[in-house]
Amino acid sequence: MMRFLLHVIVSALALWVAAWILPGMDITTTAAAGAAANAGAGTASNTVGIVLGYLFLGLIFGLVNAVVKPIVSFLSLPVTCLTLGLFALVINAAMLGLTAWISGYTPVHLTLDSFVTALLGAIIVAIVSAVTGWALGLRKD
Template identity: 35%
Template sequence: MAILIRIAVVAVSLWLATLLVDGIELGAGTTAARVGTLVAVSIIFGVVNVFVKPVIQIFGCPLYIITLGLFGLVVNALLFMLVGWIAGLLNLPFIVEGFWPAFWGAIVVAIVSFVLHLVIPDRLDQR
């Protein structure tokens, strides 16, 4: 149950990012296709954050220390671009058009996910 809630939270966050950030587009036609695309992209987002992000954080540790953590914003933007690229490889209509849309999209996803996880009861969202 918790994994489904996390997928839904990321899907909603990605949907809001497509609405708020120019350069992040969701090109699916019907509502069902859009929801399916968002769910698929949120799964890709989760896989990238589980497997790729820790490796980058380990190798980028000195940059995190030197920049007092601001390098994390760049890493998140690059990972967001990676998610868009993987979605393109899988023929999913989720497009990230460059670094700055990815930068702002990653911030939107992080903030919305944080707020949604605050609202969802802990018994449902076991982290």
């Protein structure tokens, strides 16, 4: 269970870094922002809402990568082999886009303005997740 929580935290951190770097990738928490504005709360509760929003998106992204990505990767194996593995970047961008689509039905919204943003975001998320996972000992190779 602790390993799963660490994966969610690493995914949330990677999404935060990608949203920080890319201007076309935005994460908004409508419920937390509305509650903070209505209650007259300070920036502390707004920060907690944003952190919880990123953790929630990390959970969605992790579930998409655990359930959908293996199926899509298997079905697109011939194309991935034909492109010498570069199609895996397109699959990662599609998983980020699917996460954005699913988050549209939740109070936490991930918005991507183009496929290029999704592609660059997927590269950034993969690099940050790999480095952070390696530093925390989550990757056992």
